[in-house]
Every structure is written in structure tokens, then in C-alpha cells.
Amino acid sequence: MASSASVSNLFAPWARGSARPLALARWLEAVAVLVVTIVVVGGITRLTESGLSITEWNVVSGILPPLGEAAWQAEFAKYQATAEFRYESGPAGMDLAAFKFIFFWEWFHRILGRVIGLAFLLPLAVFAWRRAIPAGYGWRLGAMFALICGQGALGWYMVSSGVGDTDLTDVSHFRLSAHLLTALFLLGGLVWTARDLRRLARNTDSAPAPLTGAAALAGGVLFIQLLLGAWVAGLNAGHAAYDWPLMNGQFLPEADWSKGMLWAATHDPFLLQFLHRWWAWVAAAALVWLARAVRPSDRFASVALNAAIGTMVLLGIATVMSEVSLWVAAAHQLVGALTVAATAWAMHSNGTARREYGAAA
Template identity: 40%
Template sequence: MSNTRKTVMAGLTPGQKKNRRQVANWLYLVVSLLLVSLLVGGITRLTDSGLSITEWKPLVGIIPPIGEAQWLEEFAKYQQIAQYKHLKYGMTPGEYKFIFWWEWGHRLLTRIVLVIFTALPLMFFWITGKLERQVKWRLLGTLALGGLQGGVGWWMVSSGVGDSDLLYVSSYRLALHLILACLLIVSGLTLARRLESCQTPPASHGAHVFAGWLIFLILVQIYLGALVAGIRAGSDFNTWPLMNEAWIPAGLFDLQPWWHNFFENTMTVQFVHRSFAWFLIVITAVHAFWLQRRFPGTAHVFRAMLLLVLMLLQAMIGVATLLLAVPLNWGVFHQGFALVVLCYAVIHWVSCKGTLPVPSESKH
């Protein structure tokens, strides 16, 4: 263990170490539930369930329809929106119940995570004095981000209900909703890992900055993937490695103004997502081999190489998902494995950075 790490661990009392371990375990639980919620959200999107509940009722919305009359009332509200009129016309009440339960389950799960598994335990740890001052404000910021995420979720759904002529939720809002959820995972996992005592010394400043940029690039790629999902771009151009029988297909900038192509042209959106994936793999390889030169034989190199392998596996899953025209199981698998890559990149970055410093109130 390095002198820095020894200093950090020696400065903590047994009680502080125990508190850190308890808070870290709680955060791991929250992150795990957030990952489950994201997967449920992915299934909700792929089954076209996201607009099945046309109102936002944070409290009474927890209770699903009871009795046939209430079910028919909810169904009647859904029949007023554009998605039903143009895509789901003639749907039976039984089919409506299927999509309703996915959206209701997603909303319920996010409320449970935010209130029961996040806000209440935070109050407990705060009141019992188990939180260091530097941890308190980070957790409050994460909780505020969770509240914002819930608001953005309804803002996203509202884009496709009422008098809107959209058949699905806004792809812009969908992408923002997903990125905020990913930031919650990054925030919680980062703090949990930093509260633990790492078994290897931290790497250099340059190494952990490089690893941090990888997280940013992965988030960019997830954002691009959300744009693909939002406009159903994965259902077109289902060939690889050529796209529309060309390496650089014609029609990438057919829309005007030109920047609309990056958000609304299915060809351009998918092309950018494909291309950025290979750019990300190259940058990850550069990072891994750079660490091999600077820290040969260390756990940092092993983690970077494993991250590269995960990137390649994710690319293969993405290609298979594309070739199969995004069936439900492969679409969820592709999204889920992207979260695995993101989480492991966070673990790698924190390991390069090191344990959270000893709180100033403990230094004498």
C-alpha cells in the first residue's frame, strides 16, 4: 500500500471505517436498484408502453386502476392521444393493460428507489451522525439530481400526450432522461467506491484524468444510443459493416438546417452512433496501452484491458442487435451491457483516483 493510502486509512477511526462501509453498502444497493429501473425503462420503451399513463400523479398514481370501470377510464384517456389514434387503433383493453403495467411498474420502482431506498436512509445516516461533512453535500446533490430526474421523466412523457401529434416521446427528452439516470448511477457508484479502502495504490493524476474522460465519452455514446432509440433508427439500415451498401452512405445531410440531421435523420443518427463506438474503442485501447507503459503489471492495467474487452463485447452486441432489427430481448441486452461498461469504467476511474481523503474534522 502506498504512503498516501496508508495515511488515509491510518487517519480514520474504527467507527469511521465502519460508517463508511455501511454507507457504501447502502449506495451499492441504490445503484443496483437504479440499474434495474433503467432496464425496466428500456423494456417500457421497447414495448411502446411509455405513453400508456397520460397523467402525472406522484401520490395517488401509486394506486393502479381498481375495477373494470377505472380500467376503462384509463383506457379512454389513452385513446385520446396520437399514439393510439395512429399506431394502436383497435387495441383491446387487455392489450392496454399489458402496456399500462410496464409504465406503472417503472414509475413505481423509481419512486421506491428515490423515497424508500434513498431519502429515508439518507435521513437515518444523517441523524445518527454516520455521514462525514464532505459526504453529506455530495449525497444531497445526488438526491436533488434524483428529484430532477423524476421531473424530466414526466416532461418526457408529456411530449407525447394531450394535444401532441408525436407518436412517441420526444427523442431529445428521452436522451436527457437516460443521461440523468446514468449520472445518478455514476454519482452513487463513485462515492461508494471512494468510501472503500482500495487494495492498490492510486495511479498518477494523468491516469485518473484519462480514465475520467473515458466515462464522459461513454456517456456521450449512451446519449447517441438514446437518440437512435428515440427515433427508431435501429430499425433501418440493418447491415454491417456497410451501411446502405456504402462505408459513408449518401443522404447523411439531407435535412435542413444541417444540424437537424444529427437528431432527426435516422441514417445520420445511426451512422454517428456506429462511428463513435469505434472511436471509443480506439481511445480505450490507447488508454490501456498507455497504462501498460506507465504502470506495467499493476491492477490498473488489468482493469483497463478488461474495460477494453467489455467495449468490444458491447460493440458485438450492438452489431447483433442491429442485424436482428432490434428485437426486445436484444434491445434490452444492448442497453443493459452499456450500463455494465459504464459502471466498470467508474470502478476503474475511482481505483486510479484513490480513496476519499480523511475528513478535515478527523485531522489533528
């Protein structure tokens, strides 16, 4: 009898008005996995130069790919009007089969964006209707959904820089960095909020973890490295040099300083690869320090962060030396996203430890 009661309680419907922090945490972690996936697919989309293959943003009708030969020819004709095709893809001899390949990655990237939106919105509506969201978390979940919607708008804003009446053969690297960094900020928010909710599930009196100054500094150092990486990707600066630790046989690259230092630091591919290479060691030092700081209170977060940053550095070197091999570079972006998740976890643990230490004192 007792066993039957336990099973029936396990599958019993939620009581309206009862908070479900553990269920919310698991949901956010699942969405975080989807965000990591779309970051990787976005990286492949950029590496294969697929981003401009779909020249329109149709939220509903864009769900289906072209059906039939005539529809494919119509989409190919739209792409042939872009500067990328006129100056790069066309002269390289792109045919319809090659167009279908790049179209797939951009289409898949956009489909994943829609999946993430629904995977967030539908459970959020259910949790809200069941009044299962703990007090103080509703605004945070709403902000994350706004970020997801904003990501879609930023994605089209990025693509629009390379289509229409323009001579740009790629999307704006500034818009690309905004698109990528917003996704990574969302990933960090999902991980952080899930950790808060798991603590709340264990102890109903626990408060959200504070952001410490030390953790914010480490996060800021990582942000600069991610920004530089986004600019390197947007400007194809990974192809500026294929040797390491030197660049084309010398330590300092031959950057174009004719338009000033600020322009060179934001546009010159040689200088940007150089900065991305060497700021990586600053980021690694900051994150290793953060990992050591949280080791006594959260060994898992410490080990995960150390492993992520070490792997990311090694894959960065391998990306250069492989002449930006597609799958090596995609793995580099994957581990970059995992580094963001591990950093958010460690920053959260640092704040939790600081709060508990202060309470104990």
C-alpha cells in the same frame, strides 16, 4: 466468553457520531443495482412503446394500477386520446389486453423510481440522524438525492411531450436523452462515491480520488456514444437499417440534408444510426486505453471494463441484425449501464493511482 463478546459487538447499535463509511458504501452499491435495473426497464418501456400509456403523473395515487374493468377502460380512453394511439396503435388494432401490457411496463418503471427514491432517502435519514456520514460527504449524498428527485420530474417532462395537444407519436428524443443520461450520471456518482468510502473505511486518512484529465476525456467520449444511443432509441433509428457493417447495402446512409447539417445530425434516423455505429469504435478505443492504464493498480476494474465494452459492441451489432429484437436490445442497454459503472470505477482507480504515484514521487 470472548466469542459471546464478539457476537454482541457485531450486533451492537451504532454509536452516534461514529462515521460508517463501509456501511454507506454498501448502501450506495445497492442503490446502484436498482439504478441499473430501472435503466433496463426504461429501455424495455421504450422498445415496447409503453411510455405514453399513462397520461398523468400522480405521485401517490399512481402507485396502484387500475382496479376493476371500469378503471381499465377509463385509462384506455385517456391513452386513445394521444397522437400515438390515433396514428400508430389504433390503426394497428390495439385492444384492451394489448394496452394492459404496455401499461404494465410504464407503471413498473414509475414504481421502481419511487422504490429508488425511498431506498436512498430512508437510509440517508438514518445515517444523518446517527451522524454516521463522514465529513465532506454530506453534500455529495444530498446532490445525488436531488438527482433522483430530478429524474422523476424529467420523466414526466419527457412523457408530457407526447400527451395532450400534440401530434407527436413519441416522446421528444431530446427529453428522453436528458432522462437517460441523468440516470447514468447518477449511476457513475454512486459507484465513484462508494469507491471513495471503501478506501476511507480502509484508511481514515485517504482523500477522495481526483478526476484526471485522461479519465475525463475517456468519459467524454463515452458520453457522446450514450447520447447518440439515446437519440437512436428516441427516434426508433435502430430500424433504419438491419444489415452490418453496411447500411441498406451501402456504407454511407442516405441522410436528409435538406434542413442543414445540424438538423440531420440530431434528427435523421439514418445518419444517427451511422454515427452511433462508428463512434462506438472510438468509444471502445478510449475505454480500452483507460482499462490498460488502470491495469497495474486495479486489475478487476480493467478486466470489467474490457469485458463490458466488448460485450456492448457485440450486442449493438446483434441488435441491428436481429431487427431490434426486444430482449437483445434490452441486453444492449443493460450492458451499456454496466459499462458506465465499470468506467466510473476505472476512472476512480485512475485518479487514485495518480494521487498515490504523486505522493510516492
